[in-house]
Each structure stands twice: as structure tokens, then as C-alpha cells.
Amino acid sequence: MIKSLLRLSSSLRNRIILIFFAITIVPFILFSAYAHTKSVEGIQQANATFTMSYLVQSKINLEAYVDKLNEQMNELIGDKQLQSLLEQPPASSQDEVSASVDLLNIVYQKKKQMDALQLRVYPLNADAYPTYLRALEVTSSTRKEDWFRDAANSTLPFWHLSVHGGPNNGPLVSYVKTFTSLHNRTPRGLVVADLADNHFSRFFSPTKRLQGQKFLIVDETGSIVYDSAGNQWTGELLPSAKLLEMRNVAKEGVETLSIYNEKNLIAFVRMDSLPWTILSLTPMQALSEPLAAMQHLLIFFLIAYMICTVGVVIYLTRNFTQPVFQLVKLMRKLEDGDMRMWIPHQNRKDEIGWLFRGFDSIVRKIEDLIAQSTLAERTKRELEFQVLSHQINPHFLYNTLESIRWKAENHGRNDIGEMVSALGNLLRLSLNQGKDITTVGREIEQVKAYVQIEQARIGMPLxxxxxxxxxxxxxxxxxxxxxxxxxxxxxxxxxxxxxxxxxxxxxxxxxxxxxxxxxxxxxxxxxxxxxxxxxxxxxxxxxxxxxxxxxxxxxxxxxxxxxxxxxxxxxxxxxxxxxxxxxxxxxxxxxxxxxxxxxxxxxxxxxxxxxxxxxxxxxx
The missing domain is CATH 3.30.565.10 (Histidine kinase-like ATPase, C-terminal domain)
Incomplete structure (x- = not known):
């Protein structure tokens, strides 16, 4: 990041752009961000205070409702007729039918007094009451369910959630208590009070002004027992390990956390008499929605500032920095050896015009100097080559070598003739009639002539x-x-x-x-x-x-x-x-x-x- 800024600031044009942004746009953006942050913090604090008070009141109301429900269930358990019907199993089928009718009447009368969806009593000695169980629509599979077996083996009441066991296939929360005989601690049966989601919704009513706000009831394992937003998450684990950890440490608190990639303001209160925690989730987007009008105004001013800044930068760039940048590119071309570049004529009377006219004059002088230097070098090489060429008359040397070869062959010394012929060929190809350019084939012939002379000189093949x-x-x-x-x-x-x-x-x-x-x-x-x-x-x-x-x-x-x-x-x-x-x-x-x-x-x-x-x- 720092290296990128340094590269940008190396150009005069980029420096001007950065300076304008620094003195106009950056302070405005910082002020807007600061104002927005403080506004959001104020709204969060006010919402957190109100929500926490609401959760505390909802906790009190819910605990009072459950306490009353527990008292009514205890009254049912203490009913002497109910205890009498369950202590002594029926002796005959006729007695069993009569006992079943009495049990149903007792439960029905008590249900009318209770604020619950359904009230049920299950005898633990289920085989002695088949007619009663059929009336309750209890099958053998029901008695094999985990919650039924756990309740039969425990003396502590607990809550059981059935996600699709309520009305309209909705969730159903059951309060289960195991009761014993009045005279001893022998277990006699189970009392179950079923609560639908509408029994909880009366205690929680999210405000319509905060879109997306919801209330949750979470049990001790982290499972969601109740969700005010149509039970979307009911039966699922709370998707925040940090929130569960906070709940175990403190009885209440407020925190900003992300759940399902959405940032929420979360308030929670742990209940005293129930193993539940009440939570309020409010999306941060809903909290900042009242600031939308102010944000639009800030954006309008920001766009206006940017337009003005861009206009000033364009003016400075076109009239000052762009000509300088163009001159730098021309200088780089000159540095690369491009002397045929086109330099635009400048009629400006300021420093920019002086720079262009001075640079054009320098380039023209450099071109003249290079042309003079090239001509001098070419002339020098031509003179040097002429000196070397005139040291020996090529025609005289060729004729002399040919005469030596002819005489050697006449005397039977073909080896001397071949050596002289190769030397003449080597000399002819080396001089190349005074030309610097030949062909690959002639160069190879010259190499072969040299190799032939070397073979003759050392007396062995190469x-x-x-x-x-x-x-x-x-x-x-x-x-x-x-x-x-x-x-x-x-x-x-x-x-x-x-x-x-x-x-x-x-x-x-x-x-x-x-x-x-x-x-x-x-x-x-x-x-x-x-x-x-x-x-x-x-x-x-x-x-x-x-x-x-x-x-x-x-x-x-x-x-x-x-x-x-x-x-x-x-x-x-x-x-x-x-x-x-x-x-x-x-x-x-x-x-x-x-x-x-x-x-x-x-x-x-x-x-x-x-x-x-x-x-x-x-x-x-």
C-alpha cells in the first residue's frame, strides 16, 4: 500500500490530484464517517437500554406464567381420586373402563382451569389401562420415545420440544413432571402440559419499526425453543458460540455479533426459575435505517465536492501537468535514442512554452552532432580500409601466387600447388574486393581454405x-x-x-x-x-x-x-x-x-x- 502511494506521488500530476483530494474529499469523508458512527452508537445505546428493560419485564411475566402452570399441575397431582385410580390397578376389564372414564373426566376438568394447549396424564403402569391410553391416542411407540423413558426414570421436571408436533405442524413445547404416590415415593405417572407458540408470543411483540427484529428462547443446551419470527430457527442450535459462552458467564448483557453473516445488536437475559435464556436480535441495518436520509444528503454533498474537485484537476492537468508529462515522454524517447520524434510547437509565453522550445532546440543540435560523428566514423573506417588495401596490389599478388602454383605442378609438387592455391583463395575471400558484406557461403569457403592450409602445414587431417x-x-x-x-x-x-x-x-x-x-x-x-x-x-x-x-x-x-x-x-x-x-x-x-x-x-x-x-x- 505504501509503495503504491509512493509511486503515485512520484508524478507532479498525481501529486496535484492527491493534494486536492486530501484537502477537500478526505476531510469531508472523515467528518461524515465520524458523524455516522456516533449516530449509530447513540441509536444502539438507546435501543439496548429499551430492549434490556423489555427483556427483564418479559422474563418476569413468563416466569409468573410458568409458576402458575406448575401450581395447577401440582394440584392435579395431589388430587386424591387421581392418586386412588393409579395406586390400585383395575381388577377387571369393566373396572378398567370405569377407571379410564374417571381419569379422563379428572384431566378434562383440570384442563379447563389451565392456560395450556393440552393436558395429559400417563400412567406408568400403562398395560393396566389400555382403554385410557387408546382414548389418549397413545401407542406403544410413544412409550418408547426418549423423552417418555427419560421422564419415567427421573423425578425432576423438564421441558421437551417437538418441532412439528403442534397445531398446523408447528412447534410444541411440553412441560413434563413425574409424580409419585401421596403415601410413598413410588412413581405413578407423568403429567404433561403442552404449550403452542401462541402461548409464548403473548410475552414478546417485536416492534414494527425495526425490520427483522426477533426474540428467541434458548434452553441450557443452546437449542432454540421459541422464535418470534415464525419459528424459523426453532429446534436449531443457536448459531453463535460466543453468545452461548457469554450467557454462561453473565446473567444479562448486550453485544454486537454476526449471525448468519448479518450483524446484529443482541441483548440477553437469563431466567431464574427456568433453564432458559431470552434473547433479542436486532439487525444493525434496521437500526441505521433512520440515518438513511442524512446519508443521502452527505452523498449528495460528496458528489458535488468530487465534481468540483475533478473539474479543477482537469483544468490543471490539461493546462499544466499534461504538457509537462508530454515533455517527460519526449525526453524518455530521446533517452532511448529516438531522434525522429515529433515535438509539438508551443506558442505559450509562460515557462511551459520555454521548456518545449528549448527542448526542440537541444534535440536538433544533438541530431546534427550525431550526423557529424557518424560521417566522421564512416570516413575514418573507409580511409583505414583503403590504407590496408593499398599495401598490397591484389591483382599482382593473385598472378604471383598463380605462377608459383603452375611451376610447382610442373615440377610434380602438387602439394605445394594446392597450398598456394588455397592461400590465394583465402586472400581473395579475405579482401572481398574491399567490401564489408559477403555471404555465408563465401565465409565458409574462406574457412575451408584456411583449414586446407593448416592441414598442409601440420601434415595431418583436421x-x-x-x-x-x-x-x-x-x-x-x-x-x-x-x-x-x-x-x-x-x-x-x-x-x-x-x-x-x-x-x-x-x-x-x-x-x-x-x-x-x-x-x-x-x-x-x-x-x-x-x-x-x-x-x-x-x-x-x-x-x-x-x-x-x-x-x-x-x-x-x-x-x-x-x-x-x-x-x-x-x-x-x-x-x-x-x-x-x-x-x-x-x-x-x-x-x-x-x-x-x-x-x-x-x-x-x-x-x-x-x-x-x-x-x-x-x-x-
Missing amino acids: RVLYFFDEELLDMTFMRLLLQPLVENAIQHSIRGNFEKGKVILSGRVEERDLVIDITDNGKGIPEEVIKGLNETGAHRQPAGRSGVGLRNVNERLKIYFGQAYKLQIETKEGKGTKITIRHPILPTGDENQAETSGDLDLSKMEGRRSGGPGSSRSAG
């Missing part, structure tokens, strides 16, 4: 292999690049082991370049020689005999085609050397022009110095 496609031989190529490298390989790498030594020349085309590899299996090139190739000026060390040919070829490639076309060398002591020459593919016309003018077209070479691949890819 293994030099050539792998070039026919179409490569006619491609234009700078002269005297291959022979010095082959000579270096023969004289300094495979020398002393000509029986096993081998030099391989291979060529290929990669993209827009001609790539030639010279590979040998000799001793390798010393590391100091390779380091010396890249040294320039005062740091350049004197090259040994093994480095002269390499440096000559490397310097010529860099002078004509740029740094990207220097030699690529892979060598290892005792494992051989691989030297890669990367040469741009020149149009065929370059060679033809060189044949007529006797010189290399430097204007085309200058255009290629700034481009080209940066490295040579090794061939297998």
Missing part, C-alpha cells in the same frame, strides 16, 4: 564439419567472422590432440536473426580471456594470442549491430567450447549495394543497433 542448409549459404553476412573463431579453436583448443579433436560449424534461423554455432571438444577457453572480452577503456587488460580473434569478432559485432549481438560463449575446462554468433538477417539488396559501392550501408545498421534479441539460445 576434422572440421559443416552443417548448413542451402538457403542459408546465400544470406548476407559480415566478412571475417567465422575464420578467426575457427582459427582460435584449432590453434588453442584442439591443438595437441588433432586425432580426437573436432570443430563443428552449424547454422540456423531464429526469428529475425541468423545464428551460427562454432563448437569444439578441446581444452576450453580460460576464464580470464572471457572476462577480458567485456572490459572496455582503461579496464581492458592486454589480450593473449588466444583472445585476439575473439575480441576482434566480438568488438565488430557490437560496433555494427549493438550490445545485443555480442558473442555468446559456453565453455568448460577440458570439456570444449561453444561460441554462438547472432547476426541480423539483412535484405539481399544490402549485399548487391555493397558490391557496387564497396562499403557497408551503416544507416541500416544503425537502425538495428537499438533492437534485436538479448541472448543467444543454445542449439542441441
Whole structure:
């Protein structure tokens, strides 16, 4: 984040934009955020206070209702007739029917006095009362349910939730108590009072102004017993472990938590006489809804501020920073060597106009200096080559060598004749009629002539292999690049082991370049020689005999085609050397022009110095 801001602030235009935003938009946004935060906090605090008071009152009312329900159930349990009917099982079926009628009448009369959906009494000795159980629609499966077995084996009352056991397939909360005989502690039966959701909804009425507010009753295990919002979550575990932990620590509290990815203001109160906790969930979005009008007003002002700021920034950018930015781009083009760029004329009388006119004048002067320098360098090389060419008359030298070869053959010394013929061919190809550009085929002929002379001189064959496609031989190529490298390989790498030594020349085309590899299996090139190739000026060390040919070829490639076309060398002591020459593919016309003018077209070479691949890819 910090690095991104630093990069943005590096430009004058971006600085102006950042400053305007900092002094206009940022303070407004901060003030709006602060006001909104404080407003939400005030609403939360007021809502929390009101909700907590409401929950405490609901707790008192609900506990009073349950206490009364418990008293009524205890009155039923203490009924002597009920106890008498359950203490002594019926002796006959007729007595059983009579007892069942009496039990139903007792339960029915008590039900009319109780505020419950249904009241039921289950004898624990169920087999002795089949008629009564059929009237209650109790089957053997009911007695096998977990809650029935737990109640029969416990003397403590508990609450049982049936999610789909109530009216309209709704939830049903049952209050279950096991009772014993009045004379001893022998269990006699179960009393069950069923409560539907409407028995709880009378104690909780969410306000319509807070959309989404709901009240929950959660038991000691974290299961939701009652949900005021249509029992959406009834029977599920409360989806907040943190809230359950808070409930176990404190009897009441207020907290802001996320439930089902929705942020809620939650208030809770733990009941005293019941194993329940009452919760109120109010979505934060509903609390902040009254602030919507103020937010709209703030957004309107924010948009107005942004429009004004953007207008000022556009004005400054178009009239000041954009011209400066354009001038910077022109300077970068000049830095990259692009001297043909178009510089717009500025009629402005301020500092921006002075900068453009001054920059245009500087570029024109640099162009003139480069043209003069290029012309001087070209003239210098032409004069140097003429001096070398005039040291020997090529026609005189060719005729003399031909006479020597003719006389040698007349005296039966064909070996001398072949050696003189190869020397003449080597000299002819080296001079190349004073031209700097030749073809790949002529360069290979020159290498073959040199190898022939070396074989005659050392008196043993040399293994030099050539792998070039026919179409490569006619491609234009700078002269005297291959022979010095082959000579270096023969004289300094495979020398002393000509029986096993081998030099391989291979060529290929990669993209827009001609790539030639010279590979040998000799001793390798010393590391100091390779380091010396890249040294320039005062740091350049004197090259040994093994480095002269390499440096000559490397310097010529860099002078004509740029740094990207220097030699690529892979060598290892005792494992051989691989030297890669990367040469741009020149149009065929370059060679033809060189044949007529006797010189290399430097204007085309200058255009290629700034481009080209940066490295040579090794061939297998």
C-alpha cells in the first residue's frame, strides 16, 4: 500500500490530484464517517437500554406464567381420586373402563382451569389401562420415545420440544413432571402440559419499526425453543458460540455479533426459575435505517465536492501537468535514442512554452552532432580500409601466387600447388574486393581454405564439419567472422590432440536473426580471456594470442549491430567450447549495394543497433 502511494506521488500530476483530494474529499469523508458512527452508537445505546428493560419485564411475566402452570399441575397431582385410580390397578376389564372414564373426566376438568394447549396424564403402569391410553391416542411407540423413558426414570421436571408436533405442524413445547404416590415415593405417572407458540408470543411483540427484529428462547443446551419470527430457527442450535459462552458467564448483557453473516445488536437475559435464556436480535441495518436520509444528503454533498474537485484537476492537468508529462515522454524517447520524434510547437509565453522550445532546440543540435560523428566514423573506417588495401596490389599478388602454383605442378609438387592455391583463395575471400558484406557461403569457403592450409602445414587431417542448409549459404553476412573463431579453436583448443579433436560449424534461423554455432571438444577457453572480452577503456587488460580473434569478432559485432549481438560463449575446462554468433538477417539488396559501392550501408545498421534479441539460445 505504501509503495503504491509512493509511486503515485512520484508524478507532479498525481501529486496535484492527491493534494486536492486530501484537502477537500478526505476531510469531508472523515467528518461524515465520524458523524455516522456516533449516530449509530447513540441509536444502539438507546435501543439496548429499551430492549434490556423489555427483556427483564418479559422474563418476569413468563416466569409468573410458568409458576402458575406448575401450581395447577401440582394440584392435579395431589388430587386424591387421581392418586386412588393409579395406586390400585383395575381388577377387571369393566373396572378398567370405569377407571379410564374417571381419569379422563379428572384431566378434562383440570384442563379447563389451565392456560395450556393440552393436558395429559400417563400412567406408568400403562398395560393396566389400555382403554385410557387408546382414548389418549397413545401407542406403544410413544412409550418408547426418549423423552417418555427419560421422564419415567427421573423425578425432576423438564421441558421437551417437538418441532412439528403442534397445531398446523408447528412447534410444541411440553412441560413434563413425574409424580409419585401421596403415601410413598413410588412413581405413578407423568403429567404433561403442552404449550403452542401462541402461548409464548403473548410475552414478546417485536416492534414494527425495526425490520427483522426477533426474540428467541434458548434452553441450557443452546437449542432454540421459541422464535418470534415464525419459528424459523426453532429446534436449531443457536448459531453463535460466543453468545452461548457469554450467557454462561453473565446473567444479562448486550453485544454486537454476526449471525448468519448479518450483524446484529443482541441483548440477553437469563431466567431464574427456568433453564432458559431470552434473547433479542436486532439487525444493525434496521437500526441505521433512520440515518438513511442524512446519508443521502452527505452523498449528495460528496458528489458535488468530487465534481468540483475533478473539474479543477482537469483544468490543471490539461493546462499544466499534461504538457509537462508530454515533455517527460519526449525526453524518455530521446533517452532511448529516438531522434525522429515529433515535438509539438508551443506558442505559450509562460515557462511551459520555454521548456518545449528549448527542448526542440537541444534535440536538433544533438541530431546534427550525431550526423557529424557518424560521417566522421564512416570516413575514418573507409580511409583505414583503403590504407590496408593499398599495401598490397591484389591483382599482382593473385598472378604471383598463380605462377608459383603452375611451376610447382610442373615440377610434380602438387602439394605445394594446392597450398598456394588455397592461400590465394583465402586472400581473395579475405579482401572481398574491399567490401564489408559477403555471404555465408563465401565465409565458409574462406574457412575451408584456411583449414586446407593448416592441414598442409601440420601434415595431418583436421576434422572440421559443416552443417548448413542451402538457403542459408546465400544470406548476407559480415566478412571475417567465422575464420578467426575457427582459427582460435584449432590453434588453442584442439591443438595437441588433432586425432580426437573436432570443430563443428552449424547454422540456423531464429526469428529475425541468423545464428551460427562454432563448437569444439578441446581444452576450453580460460576464464580470464572471457572476462577480458567485456572490459572496455582503461579496464581492458592486454589480450593473449588466444583472445585476439575473439575480441576482434566480438568488438565488430557490437560496433555494427549493438550490445545485443555480442558473442555468446559456453565453455568448460577440458570439456570444449561453444561460441554462438547472432547476426541480423539483412535484405539481399544490402549485399548487391555493397558490391557496387564497396562499403557497408551503416544507416541500416544503425537502425538495428537499438533492437534485436538479448541472448543467444543454445542449439542441441
